Amino acid sequence: MTQKLDYKKLRLKGGLEIHQQLDTSRKLFCNCSTGMKEKTPIFTTQRKLHPVQSELGLTDAAAQFEYLRDRVFHYQAFSNETCLVELDEEPIHPLNSEALQIALQIALLLNCEIPNEIHIMRKNLIDGSAISGFQRTAIVGLNGHISYKGHRILITQVTLEEDAAAIVAEENGRVTYRLNRLGVPLVEIDTGILEGYSPQELQEIAYHIGIMARSTGKTKHGIGSIRQDVNISIRNGPRTEVKGVQELGLLSKIVEFEVQRQMKEKPKEETRAANLDGTTRFLRPLPGANRMYPETDIVPIIITKEHVENLKKNLPEPWTNKLERFKTKLRLPDGLAREILGSEYLNLFEKIVSTKKVEPTVVASTFTSIIKDLVRREKVEIDRISEHRLVEIFDYLQDKKIVKESVPEIVKYLATYPQNGVGDALKELDLNPLTIADVREIAKEIVSQPNMAFEKAYGIVMSKVRGKIDAQEVMKIVKSVMK
Amino acid sequence: MYSQEIESLLKSKKIKIGDKVLVTKGKLEHAGIIMPRIEMGDISSFVIKLSNGYNIGIKHDRDTNIRRLETAWRLSQKKNPDVKKLVFDKALPSISIIGTGGTIASKIDYRSGGVYASFSAEDIANQIPQLKTVANIKAEQIMEIMSEDMSPEIWIEIAHKVAKEIESGFDGIVITHGTDTLHYTAAALSFMLRDLPVPVALVGAQRSSDRGSGDAVLNVFCAANFAANSSIAEVCTVMHAGMDDNFCYAIRGTKSRKLHTSRRDAFQPVNDTPLARIDSEGGIEILNTNYRLRGDKKVKVDDKLETKVALIKIYPGMDPSIIDYYIEKGYKGLVIEATGLGHIPTLNEKYSLLPKFEKAMHLGIPVVITSQCIHGRVHPTIYHNLRKLFTRGVIFAEDMLSEVAYIKLMFALAKFKDMHQIKEFMLTNIAGEITERTLSKDFVVK
Numbered sequence: 064m065t066q067k068l069d070y071k072k073l074r075l076k077g078g079l080e081i082h083q084q085l086d087t088s089r090k091l092f093c094n095c096s097t098g099m100k101e102k103t104p105i106f107t108t109q110r111k112l113h114p115v116q117s118e119l120g121l122t123d124a125a126a127q128f129e130y131l132r133d134r135v136f137h138y139q140a141f142s143n144e145t146c147l148v149e150l151d152e153e154p155i156h157p158l159n160s161e162a163l164q165i166a167l168q169i170a171l172l173l174n175c176e177i178p179n180e181i182h183i184m185r186k187n188l189i190d191g192s193a194i195s196g197f198q199r200t201a202i203v204g205l206n207g208h209i210s211y212k213g214h215r216i217l218i219t220q221v222t223l224e225e226d227a228a229a230i231v232a233e234e235n236g237r238v239t240y241r242l243n244r245l246g247v248p249l250v251e252i253d254t255g256i257l258e259g260y261s262p263q264e265l266q267e268i269a270y271h272i273g274i275m276a277r278s279t280g281k282t283k284h285g286i287g288s289i290r291q292d293v294n295i296s297i298r299n300g301p302r303t304e305v306k307g308v309q310e311l312g313l314l315s316k317i318v319e320f321e322v323q324r325q326m327k328e329k330p331k332e333e334t335r336a337a338n339l340d341g342t343t344r345f346l347r348p349l350p351g352a353n354r355m356y357p358e359t360d361i362v363p364i365i366i367t368k369e370h371v372e373n374l375k376k377n378l379p380e381p382w383t384n385k386l387e388r389f390k391t392k393l394r395l396p397d398g399l400a401r402e403i404l405g406s407e408y409l410n411l412f413e414k415i416v417s418t419k420k421v422e423p424t425v426v427a428s429t430f431t432s433i434i435k436d437l438v439r440r441e442k443v444e445i446d447r448i449s450e451h452r453l454v455e456i457f458d459y460l461q462d463k464k465i466v467k468e469s470v471p472e473i474v475k476y477l478a479t480y481p482q483n484g485v486g487d488a489l490k491e492l493d494l495n496p497l498t499i500a501d502v503r504e505i506a507k508e509i510v511s512q513p514n515m516a517f518e519k520a521y522g523i524v525m526s527k528v529r530g531k532i533d534a535q536e537v538m539k540i541v542k543s544v545m546k
Numbered sequence: 547m548y549s550q551e552i553e554s555l556l557k558s559k560k561i562k563i564g565d566k567v568l569v570t571k572g573k574l575e576h577a578g579i580i581m582p583r584i585e586m587g588d589i590s591s592f593v594i595k596l597s598n599g600y601n602i603g604i605k606h607d608r609d610t611n612i613r614r615l616e617t618a619w620r621l622s623q624k625k626n627p628d629v630k631k632l633v634f635d636k637a638l639p640s641i642s643i644i645g646t647g648g649t650i651a652s653k654i655d656y657r658s659g660g661v662y663a664s665f666s667a668e669d670i671a672n673q674i675p676q677l678k679t680v681a682n683i684k685a686e687q688i689m690e691i692m693s694e695d696m697s698p699e700i701w702i703e704i705a706h707k708v709a710k711e712i713e714s715g716f717d718g719i720v721i722t723h724g725t726d727t728l729h730y731t732a733a734a735l736s737f738m739l740r741d742l743p744v745p746v747a748l749v750g751a752q753r754s755s756d757r758g759s760g761d762a763v764l765n766v767f768c769a770a771n772f773a774a775n776s777s778i779a780e781v782c783t784v785m786h787a788g789m790d791d792n793f794c795y796a797i798r799g800t801k802s803r804k805l806h807t808s809r810r811d812a813f814q815p816v817n818d819t820p821l822a823r824i825d826s827e828g829g830i831e832i833l834n835t836n837y838r839l840r841g842d843k844k845v846k847v848d849d850k851l852e853t854k855v856a857l858i859k860i861y862p863g864m865d866p867s868i869i870d871y872y873i874e875k876g877y878k879g880l881v882i883e884a885t886g887l888g889h890i891p892t893l894n895e896k897y898s899l900l901p902k903f904e905k906a907m908h909l910g911i912p913v914v915i916t917s918q919c920i921h922g923r924v925h926p927t928i929y930h931n932l933r934k935l936f937t938r939g940v941i942f943a944e945d946m947l948s949e950v951a952y953i954k955l956m957f958a959l960a961k962f963k964d965m966h967q968i969k970e971f972m973l974t975n976i977a978g979e980i981t982e983r984t985l986s987k988d989f990v991v992k
Contacts, residue, residue: 109790111826112758113673151759152752152789153808176574180591180603189758196758202600206574222600355599356756363587363603 068322070261075322076302077265078294079254083169083276084226084283087162090246091225092155092199092361093148097247097283104139104241108150111135112189112196136191137239138228144243149228151195154360158183162248163203163364165281166223167374169250170204172275172381173218177204177371181223181364187354190347191238192227194245199358200224203250209275209383211268217255218272224249229287247283250276262318265293269314274382274404284407295321301332304349308337316341393423402431411450419461426457433471443474447481455485469494469530497531499540506537506544517545548583549590552606556580559614566615569594569604576604579618630685634678639717639774643766644707645687646700646723673755674763674770680828681774684716693724693750698956701734702849708739708746709847718745718773722766725750725804725812728783732799733950736781736977737957741843747773747784748799752810761786761810768794768824776830778821779840780978786810787823795820798837800950800979803920816921817945817981817988836978852959854878857952859918860890860899869902873909879955879968880906881914883948888915888924888932900935907939912968914941914955916948921989939965941972944980954979 090097112134140150147153163181170177185197192198200222207218226247228240252272257265269291276282282289291308295318305321308314320342324330335343382404389400393416403412408430416423437443456473459465465473465485469492476488489495497505502524509515509523521541528537548556561567561580569576569592578594581601591603592612604610633640677683688707691700708719723731732748739746749769751762769784772794781799788811801818819834854877858868872880882903884890891897903913913935917924926942927933936942943951951972958971973980 109792110759111764111791113760113763114758147808150789152810178602179605180588180593182593182601182603184600185757186599187758194759195753196760200600202596202602205576205602220598220600355595355601357584357601359584363584363593365588365591365603 068319070322071259073297073322073326074258074299075260075262075318076294076296076299077257077260077262077318078302079252079257079265079269079272080292080294081252081269081272081276082226082290082292083250083252083273084288085162085165085248085250086281086283087159087165087248089159089161090148091159091162091223091248092157092246093146093153094156095146095149095246096143098144099243099247101141101144101243103141105142105145107137107139107239109135109137110151110191110194112191114189134191134236134238136194137237138194139231139239139241139243141241141243145245149194149242149245155199155358157361158364159248161281162223164374165279166203166221166248166250167366167371168279168378169252169276170207170221171371171375171378172278173204173207173209173221173252173272175204175207175218175221177366178202179366181366183358183361183363184355185358186224187356188227191240192230192245193225194228194240194242197354198224198227200251209271211271212264216257216268216272219253219255221253222251224251244287252276262315262322265318266311266315269293270311270401271383273311274386277404278379278382278385280379280410284405293318293321295325296330297322297325300325301330302349303330303332303343304334305337305343306334306346313337313339313341317343389423393427395423395427399424399427399431403427406430408434408453411453415454415457419457421457421460425460425467429456429467429470429474434474437471437474437478441475443478445474445478448474448477449481452477452481452484459485459489464496465489465494466496466531466533468532468534472530492530494530497528499532499536502528502532502537502540503544506541510541510544517541520545547585547589548592549606552583552590552592555606555612559612561612561614562617564617564619566618567592567594568613568615570611570613571604571607572609576602577615580612631682632678632684633682635682638680638682640682640684640715641718641720641770641773642711642716643683643685643720643722643770644704644711645685645689646704646721647687647690647692674767676767676828677770680767680771681718683770684711691724693726693728696724696727696731698734698851698853701731701738702847702851704731705735705738705847705849708735709845712742712744712845716744718747718770718776720747720749720766720769720773723748723750725752725785729799729802729804729813729947730949730953732781732783732802733947733953733977733979736799736979737954738848739781740846740848741841742779742781742838742845743841743843745773745776745778745796745840746781746799747796748781749784752786752808752812761791764791764826765794767826768796771828771830772796772822772824776822776824777840778832778837780821780838782821783813784824785813787820791826793823793825795833796822796824798978800977801947801981803947803949805920814990815988816947817923817984818978819985819988848957850960851956852878853956855881855952855955855959857881857883857948859883860885862891864891864897864899866891866897866899866902869899869906873906873911877911878959879912879914881916881943881948881952881955883918884915884924885918887922887928888917888926888942889929890915890932892932903935903940904938907965910963910965912939912941912955912958912965912972914943914951914972916943916946916951918948920947923984939969941969943972945984946979950979 181201183201187197203223204221208215226244226249228245231239292306294302294304296302332349334346336346389395415426473488506524509520563582567580578596581593581595591605595601728750747769749765753760755762772784782796783802784794784796787795797815797820801815803816804812805814806812821834821837823831856872856877890899892900923945924942926936958968962968
């Protein structure tokens with residue numbers, strides 16, 4: 064357990080950097096797939112990195128530091144997810160316009176000002192995660208804001224950048240990276256300095272910013288698709304940057320641990336990496352502005368007023384609004400509302416609740432906990448089920464031809480027999496609903512047996528009627544029969 | 547360059563590139579450094595570098611105002627002195643690094659946004675700290691010529707410089723050069739530098755030196771090591787052997803060719819085995835024992851070139867009257883990059899090149915046949931239509947690269963007038979450009 068601290072008194076300052084991968088079909092600067100599905104590298108290439116000068120003629124301290132470590136970098140290449148661009152063997156192609164549109168949408172959703180001209184920069188990264196020695200990044204929005212609990216949270220900038228390669232292994236100066244993540248479009252959203260918030264509130268703000276990005280419906284899901292960096296200082300002391308927080312739920316814990324560390328040790332300006340347990344480790348000194356210089360292989364992109372106006376007119380509903388709507392209009396509990404927002408079935412969920420008379424919590428939990436459980440525990444191949452089959456389940460629920468308890472069995476059946484429909488499932492699994500009278504008969508027989516307490520009787524009845532009638536109903540019936 | 551309007555606005559406000567400024571637009575404010583404007587994009591937008599290092603473009607319009615805050619930096623005009631000797635260890639061999647320009651010595655050009663040649667050769671040497679383990683160096687930039695702007699006159703200038711450096715006692719020479727025509731210069735120097743006593747390495751870079759991943763570091767290190775410490779007294783290209791940053795090949799100057807637009811291992815041997823492998827740790831391994839050993843002869847520069855030579859590619863549908871143009875313009879020799887084993891269109895009158903070649907040879911203009919296949923050897927007598935030409939004196943240039951035949955023909959024409967002598971010279975191996983045997987291992991498709 065972490066001790067309770069008065070963060071206001073400690074003058075905790077936090078700064079958030081939210082990184083969200085975009086779900087485009089192609090990478091930011093080449094036509095490779097952004098799937099990141101391939102597991103087996105087709106070959107590995109080895110490279111060295113050297114210190115370089117920035118545009119202003121200053122060599123960055125962070126870059127020098129990395130260089131002194133004298134490491135050899137190995138890069139794994141994949142057949143559909145790497146070409147000569149990721150291998151740093153071909154100049155980049157023009158910027159992916161689909162990614163630019165999504166990034167501009169995100170910037171506008173965050174109430175940003177859009178620069179008249181977007182300049183792609185090279186940010187020196189000589190930890191090897193960018194094979195070229197730099198990550199390409201460009202400001203697409205400035206001076207935005209969102210509101211959180213009535214406070215105005217400043218969004219200092221939104222950048223569109225290429226994701227870096229993911230590290231695979233590091234031992235004895237030999238570092239291995241996978242090139243398939245390199246070049247996947249990534250949007251980074253930076254907040255101003257957040258003062259007067261608790262670690263839990265910082266986490267909430269990160270969540271709200273994250274769902275704003277996801278409002279576009281064009282963002283990637285799953286582990287690593289959204290990553291948070293957090294800058295932390297206390298009592299106006301030096302700032303540390305903790306990189307790569309992959310689980311949002313860990314963010315508040317990381318801030319708490321880092322505050323405790325800063326209270327104990329004498330903090331230095333540095334970059335730290337997040338460990339899975341919420342603690343952090345030293346990575347390198349903080350990088351400065353000197354590591355930026357212009358990307359000269361492609362030209363600046365002009366964004367016209369008309370372009371911005373047009374994007375503004377067609378902005379999607381911000382998910383912060385959607386979250387409120389789910390909670391108030393659809394009466395989803397907060398946790399479930401967040402879960403369905405984060406689900407890849409969000410669109411289907413919205414379609415179903417707007418067209419069918421089924422309790423929204425039932426639809427939402429089907430697409431979240433039920434499906435997740437089946438996939439995790441029973442290895443059900445959910446992707447085999449077509450969308451219209453999933454919709455069919457809710458037709459049956461709406462018409463009371465099935466009860467919600469039968470849904471897991473039906474989903475399992477449909478995944479096993481993708482050609483068949485819900486009707487087939489009912490027949491084969493014997494899931495036609497029972498009437499109250501049917502269940503009464505069964506209950507009477509059970510209850511009449513000797514030594515039959517309520518708990519036991521209910522259990523036995525349930526085992527006989529599971530999936531054919533609502534469990535609440537069974538409880539009522541058993542109770543009334545026992546009276 | 548900014549638009550006229552912005553330029554005069556900056557002038558009137560005494561704002562110079564590199565000043566910290568405040569740009570206001572309506573309610574919005576941006577403080578940052580005003581940067582040089584690249585020509586592409588919107589030249590009526592200010593390029594402002596924000597404090598975090600990012601650049602953005604802010605359109606200049608009626609709502610925009612700009613105000614000078616302070617001087618932040620100035621575009622450096624300072625150049626390092628051109629010549630400098632660095633003696634790391636008296637026991638090490640000494641080499642001369644001659645800079646000619648190209649991507650290997652490059653910086654960002656803020657006007658065009660492109661990369662241009664600007665580092666002095668000395669800067670390169672300073673960029674590669676490992677150099678001090680293999681050689682003492684002298685670095686001198688003698689010109690700033692992009693590869694595509696090279697010419698026979700410049701080859702001659704470089705050859706004389708190399709000879710001068712060898713005469714003054716250097717143990718090897720490194721020439722930094724743009725990559726596009728590096729193999730042309732390599733071939734030209736191979737023919738020009740006679741009785742060469744030391745190694746001469748031509749080296750370039752496929753990535754610009756301003757990036758951390760640049761290939762120049764390994765290439766120049768290997769070239770310097772090759773020049774200083776190998777026993778191979780030949781003109782070679784020294785560049786990445788593969789995509790890994792672990793070793794380079796030294797390839798004979800007459801057998802090296804750029805075979806890829808962008809890969810770092812673009813230079814590969816054609817119809818030859820690389821002479822040596824030079825690794826990142828400093829090792830040199832001989833791969834092909836057919837080479838000229840170091841010696842103590844005095845190098846001579848054969849700089850007589852007849853430059854009225856054309857290199858012409860054959861293609862289906864080619865208009866034969868193109869040849870008339872060269873004849874009328876007074877060309878003294880033609881290298882024909884023919885198809886396959888050395889074929890040209892002969893079937894119908896409209897496309898047949900036979901009459902044109904007969905006409906050229908009748909006028910004393912030698913016709914040399916190479917292949918656009920790049921790899922392999924041409925053959926004079928398989929195709930019966932060409933047998934006649936062969937007997938009339940068309941020169942089938944064995945396994946010589948087209949570019950090499952083009953340069954060699956310049957030498958031949960400067961030496962001889964007689965067609966038979968020209969033919970004999972063209973078919974005699976002078977600088978490793980013709981091999982006797984075509985080896986199976988020498989055709990490697992990656």
